[in-house]
Structures are given as structure tokens and as C-alpha cells.
Amino acid sequence: MDRRRVAITGLGLVSPFGGSLTDFFGRLLNGESAIQLLRLDEPPRPLCLPFVSCRGFDGATVLGQAMAATMDRYAQLATAAAFAAWDDAGFDRRPAGAERDDWGVAWGTALGGTLAYEKGYRELWLKGRERISPLSVVLGMNNAANAHLSIQLGLGGISVSYTVACASSTIAIGEAFRRVRSGEAPVMLTGGSDVPQAYGVARAWEALRILAPGDAGTSASACRPFSVDRNGLVLGEGGAALVLEDWEHALARGAEIHAELIGYATTCDHTHLVRPELDGQFRALRATLADAALAPQEVDYINAHGTATSEGDPVEVDAIRRVFGTGTSGPAVSGTKSMHGHLLGAAGAIEAIVTVLALRERAIPPTAHLTTVDPACGGIDHVLAARHEPSLRAALSSSFAFGGSNAVLAFRAAGR
């Protein structure tokens, strides 16, 4: 099969720090955390938890009142991130044009428009209303984000969303990658967005007993992947987008290429709904290397899934050791959820962006707040402080989801 090379020509993010992509990456290199204490003041009792909010993001301000009114916040974050990526790629925003009939969107969301649904539930069950907004369905549906993006940007090819828990956007990016690589689409817009702060959703996660505790003073360092004192994950909201483009198409129009996407694989543990398995993750890593035609020693960096749960981190490190060997001669590994939190369906997309920026800027962000590595997570090259690596060539980004779905992307620095 003729395989096209796949360029990443656009990156867009609603940064939890509120600034630009450059500002975001600089803060990660400094080990700065965007995690703060969130208080949801709802009946029957308030919920306080360390959380990552895009506090400065107001959909109506960024997108205009008319557009924002037809979107749940998850689709607003998607659209803002996607517009930024689209602008970055140098494409114009316009809603029509037959020349984009084979361009598409593959989006990732674990939750969809939960705030819209929750608003409806309140109307019915708390306020005793008999009817709810007729927009509830189109605000809440899981394919709202990709639909809006296709409409706004005139993309007439595939328009689809992937809902695979924490691997949603890694799989969305991977499936978009396959479309470009096969020649089916010259351009694919991809990424993910999620908003886990609907009260009922946050309470459901709390009930799983895997959320890191924290107060106003300790929330910033609440997420400590691979650390001996790790204490659970920190949820966050966000939107992150990438533009994937046929390499020749990008060259022909003189686009700047941030990095090359060279491989992707997804596997399933097929054993348990939430307990991760070494074998499934190992197979995903190995299959991604095979897909990218990379030898293990060619991988310089892994942006790990690293959620900071007691069960998840050691299994992931086991899988890394099994593929790359034990010791510090293997790839550098960091878990950046320690700073930007776990964005669920947007996690893979924000981490793909971090990985691309690492390759482009030749700098690896650390796992923040990692002072003592858990012996069960040892035997790999943990990045404790930012590193500048002039020869950074190839990197992976992993996502391992509830449901047992594993997905890994492989990237190569452009021009190296």
C-alpha cells in the first residue's frame, strides 16, 4: 500500500494557564502546575477537589454569543482549540468550498456535553419543570464538537468522534493519521475536548476513590505520577487540536511542519474494565514501534500516560521496561499530567501537543513533584527537571484507558 508521510502543521490549545502555546510549554519546562482547588457549590453538599480549569475561557467572548449559544462548553473548548490549530496551519476559516470535500475531522471526547444534560436534569428534577431546552440534544450529543468543526471550516469528508475514555483523543489522532497516510484525506483536523466538572460527573469520579485529595495549599502538587507518595489523579477540562496534513500537500503550500507523525497502534487488554494489564500496554507500544519502523533505541522520549494512581503507574513502567529494557539508557520518560491534569478525552491530544513541542523545541518537560520514585516505578529514565536535548529525534505519547483500550502515537522531529 502506498503510504503518505504525515506532517503536523497546526497546533492549538486552550491553555489551562490562560496564555499561548509557547507560554504553556515554557511553564511545563519550569515544572509549573495549573492545578487549583475547585469548589462546586451544589446541593446536596459542596464538592472540593484539586482540578484544572480553563478559568479565563469564556466561549461567548472567544467564539461570539451566537456560536457559543449552540454549544456545550466541551464543544466551545473544541472549537477554540481547533480554530487556533487551523490558524496555526495557515488555513482560512470559511464554511464552504468544494475543494475541502475530502478533508475531515476526527475528534475525541470521553464525556460529550455533560453540562447540557445536567442542566436538563436540574430543570426536571430539582425545579420540577416539565420541559427542557430543545437544544439539549444537539448541545449534549457526543459528536457535537466534530459537527461544529466541519460546519465552521467547510470540511466535507469524514466527521466523527471517538469515545474511548482516557484514550479518546489518542485514538482520534491515530485514526486521523491513518486517513492521511492512506491518501484518503489530504488534511485531517483532530484532537479532543472534555469538561468533567458537571457536578454529577465529578461526584461519579469521586466515588471511584482514585482522585487525589488536596486543599488550597496543596492542590498544585496533588498529582505526583511515579512518586512513592502518589495519591491519585487530578481531573481537568480542556481542548487541544492538531492539524494533520499530507507531507507533500504541506510542502507544496510552504507550510511550517512542527513534526512528523510516524506511527500509531491501539490494543485492548480484554481482561478487566479498569485494571490495566502489562500485556495490552506492551503490545500497544511494540505495535506502534513496528508501525513507525522505529527500533526501541531510536526513541528518545515518552510522554507517559502517568495518571498517578497506585495501580496504573507501575503497570505502565513495567510495559516500558519490557519494550525498552531496564536502566537509564532507554528513553526519557515524563508524566505531564502532574502539571496540566488529566483531561480525559482531551488527555491524548494535549499530551501529543506536548510531545510535538518537545521534539520541535528540543526540550523535555519533567514529571513535576516527583522527588522519590516509587521502587515499583523504577528502572527507567525519569525526567525530574527539564532537559534540553539538541539531538531529540523520536518520541511516543501513550494513553491507557478504562475499558482496557491502549493507544500510542509515535512522532519524529521534522528535519532530523
Place this chain on the structure above:
Amino acid sequence: MEPDRIVPEALLEPLGVDSLMVLELMFEFEQRFGITLAKGTPTPRTVSEMASLMDRLRSERQSSS
């Protein structure tokens, strides 16, 4: 949008009020006026039909209160 485009005979759709927005507006009327539109209530297509619907609902509410 120029206010002089919003004339009684103007169709709602070209003014940017699509079918979803009409549904949302009818829902809003129900909330504001505390009434429930009958199932067969025709969907307004023009500014004047929309205004007539609102007038009718307001007068119905006043006469029932």
C-alpha cells in the same frame, strides 16, 4: 444586523433564526410566560407570525390570571 431588516413580513431563516432557534424561542416563551404551547402550535416562519404568537400567549396569560 441592521434593524430595518426586521420587518413583519421578513422570513426568520434569512435573519439567522433557524429551525433550532425557533424551537428554543418557543421554549423560552413557555418559560417566560409560564404556559405550555399546545402540541399542534404551528412553528412561526416570519417576524409577524412570531410576534402574533407572543401577543396571543401574553393575552391568554392575562385573561387566565
